[in-house]
Amino acid sequence: MGKQSQVKSQETLLKINKIDVFYGTFQALWDVSLVVKLGEIVALIGSNASGKSTLINAISGVMHPAKGAIEFEGQDISTLDPFQIVTLGISQVPEGRRIFPEMSVLDNLILGSYNQRARSNKKQNLERVYEHFPLLEKRKNQLAKTLSGGEQQMLVIGRGLMSDPKLMLLDEISLGLAPIVIDELYKALREIRARGITILFVEQNVRRSLKEADRAYIMKVGRIVLGKDVAQLREEEIRKAYFGV
Amino acid sequence: MALEFLGNLATPIIMGLLLGGLYALIALGLSLVFGVMKLINVAHGDLVVFGTYVAFFLMTGTVTNHEFAILGIDPILSLIISIPLLFIIGFAIQKYLLSRAFGISMEAPLIIAFGISLILQNTYQIFWSPMSRGLTTSYTLGGFNFVGAVVPIAYLLDFIAALVVTLFLREFLRRTYLGKAIAAASQDKRGAQLMGINTGRVYAFAFAIAMATAAVAGVFLGLTFPFTPTSGVSFLIIAFGVIIIGGLGSMLGTFIGGMVLGLAQTLAGYFLGAAAQMLFAYLIVLVVLAVRPQGIFGR
């Protein structure tokens, strides 16, 4: 169901303009455009291999578009390295719960604030992360690999928060987790948005996406086939876009 | 009778453990680089020997056929010069040579490192002749008595140095931002990049630190053993054996691995004859490779 957008400003934070992305000779993204405005929660929906992760990686600088441009706060970031993009204020929470397994929870979080901008706010950000995820504070000296799936996911999100982002990209945070845990995670996301951080998340579960997002883009086989305010989306449209039926 | 046998055994055991310190010291740099970049730098032994020759030059001022003013700098003191020197050289090698090699092909880093290895060996031979050299100082000439064993002082110094450097590295990796970044980059390169870590620069720093460690190793190597331009290969193999035994990327594991190898070597030499000690070390490396390539502490 739709959510009333609480965004006052219509300012565009991220603009992707007709990008193509290749893995070698294989084209993964075709002419993809999307927009994320300040303060929004935007969902990127689609089945497997629809290119969602590739798009996220392109924004983060892990992959570079062969054609088209990616703009963040008006600046072209298409050719930047990942670490530069983090410094600008985009933080990716990658799929697969990629923690640093042999380091403690605390060390994982501290590493999140590696970039210069975030280092000065390290203490504050850490407290905030503990507010969102009290469990992490409890387990702060444990090795990251000893955490449960849900806790690791919290850790990765917390780590992303530590880099003082303006935009957070989350890739499939609900994979393999119990519904209760997923509820907690998305509750935290809402809290994070309430603090002023814009969110773009990738989610396979359509229902969940529509529940949490202001706007949604649906992808299929490397293209965006639908992009609308969630309030205005009808089930038929979604089914057609997602399944092509 | 038995007691005598055990008493004599004390010598190779003590020697082996202390010598293991030197082996660990040599291997630490290799272990760090391998842990971070998954690169076994085949020029590592020769780079350690570079540290040895630098110390030699600073001490004796000799270069083949020429003698500059004898600088007479004590080898350990000369570390003040050689550590930063090798740090910078290491940074440059990784940043400008090896990082490009990674992008070329899988074999390129190995081939280039091999080329560097031979360039270094030949360079040493040009400057200091194939003659065997040593860093002889007043304090390394003696031995001391410990549990009935007579141990060269140099071995003890090696062990202490190894302990110091191991702990230093370990704390560095654990406590500093750069250290943690190095550890992170070795566990998950892409994840590290997403943290805002410039992995290219981190690799260069890691290699530079490894070279600084090699400088230390080089000095203590020269204090302990005679060395020639081609000594590097032997110590590369030893270092490799150490990190295989001790588990890759772990500083403490490398330290223990060094002692295991040193001990195994001296015991083999004690029971089977000392002339073939190096050979035994090599055979042990091959056996470990055959039996348990992930090391005693490996996962």
Place this chain on the structure above:
Amino acid sequence: MDVERKMKINIQRLGKGLLLPVVLLAVLAIFPIIGVPRSWLLYLFLFFTYLSMANMWNLLAGYSGLMCLCPAAFIGLGGYTLAIVTWLGLPFYIGIIGGGVVAAAFAMLISIPVFRLRGIYFAIGTLVVPEALRIVFFLWRPVGGALHGGGAGYMIKGIGGITMTEIYWLTLAIGVVSIFLMRIILRSRLGLGLAAIRDNDRAAASSGVDVFRLKLYAFIIAAFVMGIAGAIFYVYQGYIEPSSAFNIRWLMTLMLATVIGGMSTEEGPIVGTIIVVFLHFLLGRYAGISLLIQGIILVGIMLLVPQGIIGFLRKRRIYHSLLQLVTRW
């Protein structure tokens, strides 16, 4: 051995384009008879010796994903087998064959520890082998009692009557054999399997390729040829001792030749060896900086033209037209 079964040869396909090389071979073969200068013979001797070894190194490193740093082990063992055989009073050609056999057997032996390793581990593992052998032969006197001129060297006996011509023909033979071997292997099922392994040996294994067996075959074949070539070399040299027999220079020569010419190409070692032997002649007077120069060239080529000369030429159309012209007969 079911290797033959695996090497299905299409004789007709092989026969195509052979006329020119055969003529060339015949010409080369009569060189010593028609009184070609001795330096030419020396050049060609070294050329075919190094070529046979480089082809084999290329087979391992360029085609099988086995970055083998131990060619000196096989070469040195070939030479020592020759020496021991001649000291036992047997004819030298038995020593030559024996050299190949011993090297191949040794390859089989060390494959046990060394094949469990992949990539860089394999490389270092193979690096250990020649070093260990050097010490072994330094300490061990397998035949004879007296030490010649210090160290642990051996004169090769019973070769007083051999002429440069015969040695030349021997190397010519092994060189040509190596070229033929490469040709046959690469077009056989063994070659296909090796290519699959080189690209991704886990994937190859799951497609039913017996990774270990194929690598072993390549390893043994390479060792055999290197052993023979090494033995022939020491017939010429007349004297063998551990630090030069198991020296890293062998590896540098073969690696340089293969890399300059083009790793993973059939013609690469040929072109590379031409250059490397020429280089050796040039650097003959500067033995003290020979490895330095070779190292610099190696690093330079790897950074600038990693695909080697042949790899570079393959991208040019001229090369292809020229090749077609030459192989028409």
